[in-house]
Amino acid sequence: MQVTIKDVQKSFRRGETTVPVLRGLSCEFPSGTFNFVVGPSGSGKSSLLYLIGALDQPTSGQIEIDGRKISTWSETEANHFRANQVGFVFQSFNLMSNLSALDNVLVPFMPQGLTSTKRKEAEELLKLVGMGHRLTHKPNHLSGGEQQRVAIARALLKKPQLILADEPTGELDSQTGREVFNYLRLLAGQNQSTVIVVTHDESYMQPDDYVHRISDGRLIETTQVSESGQC
Ligand SMILES: Nc1ncnc2c1ncn2[C@@H]1O[C@H](COP(=O)(O)OP(=O)(O)OP(=O)(O)O)[C@@H](O)[C@H]1O
Numbered sequence: 001m002q003v004t005i006k007d008v009q010k011s012f013r014r015g016e017t018t019v020p021v022l023r024g025l026s027c028e029f030p031s032g033t034f035n036f037v038v039g040p041s042g043s044g045k046s047s048l049l050y051l052i053g054a055l056d057q058p059t060s061g062q063i064e065i066d067g068r069k070i071s072t073w074s075e076t077e078a079n080h081f082r083a084n085q086v087g088f089v090f091q092s093f094n095l096m097s098n099l100s101a102l103d104n105v106l107v108p109f110m111p112q113g114l115t116s117t118k119r120k121e122a123e124e125l126l127k128l129v130g131m132g133h134r135l136t137h138k139p140n141h142l143s144g145g146e147q148q149r150v151a152i153a154r155a156l157l158k159k160p161q162l163i164l165a166d167e168p169t170g171e172l173d174s175q176t177g178r179e180v181f182n183y184l185r186l187l188a189g190q191n192q193s194t195v196i197v198v199t200h201d202e203s204y205m206q207p208d209d210y211v212h213r214i215s216d217g218r219l220i221e222t223t224q225v226s227e228s229g230q231c
Pocket of ligand 1: 044
């Protein structure tokens with residue numbers, strides 16, 4: 001899934017004033033690539049992710065998914081996109097405390113009724129992220145890294161063509177963070193998903209990843225990580 005951002009502006013109202021956050025940002029996320037969005041705090045990274053996920057709308061400019069403008073979608077199309085094509089992985093894992101790890105992964109599929117195939121797939125995904133021995137544990141009996149792995153499995157069960165991750169390792173130590181990224185890459189690779197990660201930590205980057213630097217709501221540069229790990 002290809003994501004194209006064209007001259008996007010986004011402002012928020014704060015009391016009487018309008019605060020510009022994205023100021024004419026243009027950017028390209030090619031299909032099947034692993035992308036990082038980096039930049040100073042407050043530069044608009046999370047706001048950009050919300051717009052790409054059709055969770056919010058730009059003040060002006062266009063966001064295109066596979067060449068189709070989000071702004072022209074009906075509410076039904078936007079809902080379908082969010083529910084079936086995007087996997088959201090955010091810093092707060094948003095797990096339901098009264099449900100087991102397995103049921104948390106299955107939550108997005110509960111409205112349409114669970115099939116035994118889906119249950120099996122959810123189990124397989126949890127095994128793949130090293131959580132096969134924790135299927136029946138509730139979130140408060142899991143570590144932060146384990147909870148994030150459940151959140152990744154939940155996001156990936158629908159085999160999303162697009163994965164949006166906002167500081168997915170923000171609350172994890174570096175070793176656990178590395179494992180979380182390994183699983184994210186493994187699962188994204190299986191579906192050839194386009195991945196867009198907002199992070200402050202550049203140590204998770206690998207050769208061929210794209211790095212988009214934004215500052216003051218604009219794209220400063222896009223680079224590709226070289227074999228030696230340099231941007
Ligand atoms: N819903 C909102 N209403 C008002 N202001 C908002 C809203 N969402 C974001 N902002 C403001 O927009 C600016 C950019 O926020 P954003 O979270 O996109 O930045 P960021 O680059 O992700 O920052 P950080 O790295 O600290 O998470 C901030 O000043 C924030 O307060």
